[in-house]
Amino acid sequence: MPFLNDQDAAFVRKRFEQELSHDVTLEFFAPSTGGLTLPGQDAEIAEYTKQILTEVAGLSPKIQLNLHSLIAEPEVAQRFGITRTPATAVIGAEDYGVRFYGMPAGYEFATLLELIIDVSKGSPALAEGSKDVLGKLQEDAHIQVFVTPT
Amino acid sequence: MAALLAIASPRVRTDIVEASEFPDMAERYNVYAVPKIIVNETTEFVGAQPEGAFVGYVAQAAGLQEGPPPSE
Numbered sequence: 001m002p003f004l005n006d007q008d009a010a011f012v013r014k015r016f017e018q019e020l021s022h023d024v025t026l027e028f029f030a031p032s033t034g035g036l037t038l039p040g041q042d043a044e045i046a047e048y049t050k051q052i053l054t055e056v057a058g059l060s061p062k063i064q065l066n067l068h069s070l071i072a073e074p075e076v077a078q079r080f081g082i083t084r085t086p087a088t089a090v091i092g093a094e095d096y097g098v099r100f101y102g103m104p105a106g107y108e109f110a111t112l113l114e115l116i117i118d119v120s121k122g123s124p125a126l127a128e129g130s131k132d133v134l135g136k137l138q139e140d141a142h143i144q145v146f147v148t149p150t
Numbered sequence: 151m152a153a154l155l156a157i158a159s160p161r162v163r164t165d166i167v168e169a170s171e172f173p174d175m176a177e178r179y180n181v182y183a184v185p186k187i188i189v190n191e192t193t194e195f196v197g198a199q200p201e202g203a204f205v206g207y208v209a210q211a212a213g214l215q216e217g218p219p220p221s222e
Contacts, residue, residue, distance in 0.1 A: 134208075136214055141163075142165070142189065145167065146187075147166060
């Protein structure tokens with residue numbers, strides 16, 4: 001059964017048509033992507049996440065989904081800084097360092113859509129004061145936002 | 151908001167973490183309410199914030215003193 005019903009898929013497709021600018025690549029990392037799979041809840045969550053991302057990528061020609069295995073492709077995971085799964089690197093015109101860890105279901109499906117659209121646009125409408133402060137950062141900042149789907 | 155800051159600055163990267171799927175991380179950072187935001191392991195806050203306050207927290211965590219105050 002698909003994650004998105006026809007009505008929701010049509011809504012998301014229209015948003016993508018209206019709001020996507022640059023192409024977006026979703027680099028999805030699961031413990032495994034076929035063949036030998038790990039049993040248990042983690043594998044089920046990863047599989048369901050893959051289904052969600054596959055459906056989302058199918059709603060716009062500007063979205064490409066690449067599937068990776070953390071186990072089989074450790075060098076690719078390292079390139080994207082991925083150490084846990086399921087993980088999705090949301091890449092636009094460049095890699096802005098935006099990652100989603102877990103399954104983007106429930107409220108977090110909307111979060112995923114916003115991430116895709118924001119990364120695609122690539123130039124956030126922040127206040128000038130905010131841009132000034134960000135431009136003065138002398139050290140790196142790693143933001144972790146903990147969310148739940150309900 | 152957090153993702154926008156990462157897009158705006160090459161010094162910022164942002165992870166969205168589904169807490170219930172990573173209980174070890176949720177426990178490590180004492181996530182009892184969401185959204186909970188951790189910046190550089192040193193600064194944390196809970197709940198949506200106005201842009202200026204959010205940037206202030208990030209600036210504070212990244213060692214910049216002249217950011218907007220977190221209470222803004």
